[in-house]
Amino acid sequence: MIQEIPIAQLDPRQVKQLMAAEAAIQTNLAYTLEIYGSILKQSQGCLELRKKLRALQIKSAQSSTKGLNNLLGKVTSVPFMFGGKGEKDPEGTLVKAEALIEKNPDNIVAHEMLADAATHLEMKETVVFAYETIRKIHPTNIKNLKELGNAYLEFGNTEKAIETGNAILKIQPTDGDAVDLMKRASVAVAMNKGKWEESQDFRTQLKDESEAQALEQQAKAVTDSKGLEELIRQTYAKVEQEPEILNNYLQLSEYYHRYGDLENSIAWIQEARKQQSGQGDVSLEEKERLLTVEYFDNSIKEWENAHISNPDDSETKKSLENAISQKKLYEKSQLESLVQRYPNDYGYRYELGVNLFENEDYDNCLSHFQLAQRNAKVRLDSILYLGRAYSRKNFHDLAIEQFSLLKN
Known part of the structure; x- marks a missing residue:
């Protein structure tokens, strides 16, 4: 067990170091991050310091271009999900988790490692913080929302647990686990107050008793x-x-x-x-590429929703723009690699041409659309994009020629 403490309860020498490091944030962020990380390693129960460190890490990562590698490096921590959990050496796992987060603050598994280790060390507020951080990274991650709701309940924050249950039901209306979470939270409220009739039970939270009953029945079938x-x-x-x-x-x-x-x-x-x-299996490579694009699309959608909810937040807008940019960069690099290795796969050439066109690289997209016409499935679309590219370059005669081919 590790007791969770504020910065004020650290060794006075550590507090002095932290004050000096905080003063250097604007001029030497790397130094501040190093000092924060070093002291946290010595005093792992200092949640206040962990929160300060995490905020700076995320801010630093958002201003860098390392985001493209966030997902691709994740596999290094996969074994933790099953065989290497934190019960054997929870304090060591805390250190490993922070090391992974330092390299990539968006590493979901690293935050899960932190939560798991903190659970074994009875650091309940740190568990909540870890899952809250994941929610900020991926607001609609159902698995994490369930873990967060249970962490809130374990910590005694029944209001937040019920709120999280409702958040899950908005995304997945028939989720039985969410209904169960709200039930347990409502029972806890009643027990804390001593009278069930004084609590806001989960049926009230769902606004309508018949709706709650319907959800319970649906959940059984799912x-x-x-x-x-x-x-x-x-x-x-x-x-x-x-x-x-x-x-x-x-x-x-x-x-x-x-x-x-x-x-x-x-x-x-x-x-x-x-x-x-599996080495050299093109179908696996394509599967990974499509899943990764889906991952980026989900991330973009999450940031779009966040931006709609808070259009004046410049950080949210910046994150949305960064997510879109990272997807384009990933797709371009992957398609260029595929075209280089499989030059006669004209479907890949068409996709690369579209990517270059959307990035306004009209010079380099032309040859790909010309060759992609050899693939019957994308021939007409290739002609259309070729005409558009010529038009963007003000080669209007050539553009008309392509559009005429489509007409005929």
């Missing part, structure tokens, strides 16, 4: 996350027993995809591609 969690555990056991069987990796990826955890879905496709039978 395969909830617990079933998928069991399938994931069983399949991971198969991976450990028969690591050479490629299908087990693919099955894990599929289960995680259905679970709503795209990061782990991608990570297990990456693991599959490392196996001897």
